[in-house]
Amino acid sequence: MNEFLIFDMDDTIFETKSIGEEPVKPILDKFEHLLIHRFGTELAKEIVAKLWKYPFDVIADTYKFDEYQNSEFARLVNENEYNLKVQPFEDFNLVKNLKQEKVLVTTGFSKLQNAKIQHLGLEKEFNKIYIDDILDPKRIFKKGIFKNILLDKNIKPEFVYIVGDNPHSELKAGFELGLNTIQVAKFGQKRSEYANYYISNFKELIPILAVK
Ligand SMILES: [Mg+2]
Structure with a gap:
């Protein structure tokens, strides 16, 4: 149970498009x-x-x-005021039950990302939430956040799992840092070269995490 899980949010925990145009x-x-x-x-x-x-x-x-x-x-x-009607993917319930320590690292504009987090009820599901704000002049990107987590927590890269959909963001950053990368392909996206594992349902996380 030493594994440490780092989740992406958009199109990993819920379908970003489901926000709709209105908000x-x-x-x-x-x-x-x-x-x-x-x-x-x-x-x-x-x-x-x-x-x-x-x-x-x-x-x-x-x-x-x-x-x-x-x-x-x-x-x-x-x-802008965001009144969002969003829900996590149905299988996210399985993630809630995982006993491993979980954090969320999401990219976007802080206010909008926070509105999503709040409407999805994610504060209680993660030990810590980090926002990689696109317009932060001191932005360190997801890769910098991951590095800081490794240092703060003093965990070995082999115990860290990145769970996300974006090959150009968290999967690439995680892969380059020698972390385990799990690509979540909810919409049949093709497997990325940066993915150590490739899943479409969170139930597939269980055997992956049981390996060690
Ligand atoms: Mg994403």
């Missing part, structure tokens, strides 16, 4: 107005369409958003 639409509508000044009507519309599909930092990088655009977006995210 975040006011942010993107206002942001589109702001983008028009720099990019014009057509391109602003195109950028906002991409913001619906891809993470903010990826789009900010592609279109070279400046400090003003980044900080205004953060302001809109922080001012």
Whole structure:
């Protein structure tokens, strides 16, 4: 029972898309107005369409958003009130019953991520929750957070399991740090080269954790 589990949240514990458009639409509508000044009507519309599909930092990088655009977006995210109707995947109940120490490490905007955590009732399920805030100027990314956890807890990498869906985020970071990586493919995603294990249901965690 020495295993230490680090979970991702979006598309690992619940389906991110299930939030729906309504709670975040006011942010993107206002942001589109702001983008028009720099990019014009057509391109602003195109950028906002991409913001619906891809993470903010990826789009900010592609279109070279400046400090003003980044900080205004953060302001809109922080001012918005989130009334979310979200639920964990059904098999998350199995995770609740695992006896191992569990922490949550999630990337996004703090206020929105906190709203998800609260509406999903996750505070009581994890020993600690870390948010990798996209707009934090001192951002250390998930990899930095994982490293700090290893140091703080003084645990050997072989006992740490990263459970998540994103090959470019937690799975890559965990793999590079020599941690065990478990890819959760709820939607039939293809297996990542950074995944030591590949599951679609949390019941598959039990035999994996029973190995050691
Ligand atoms: Mg995810």
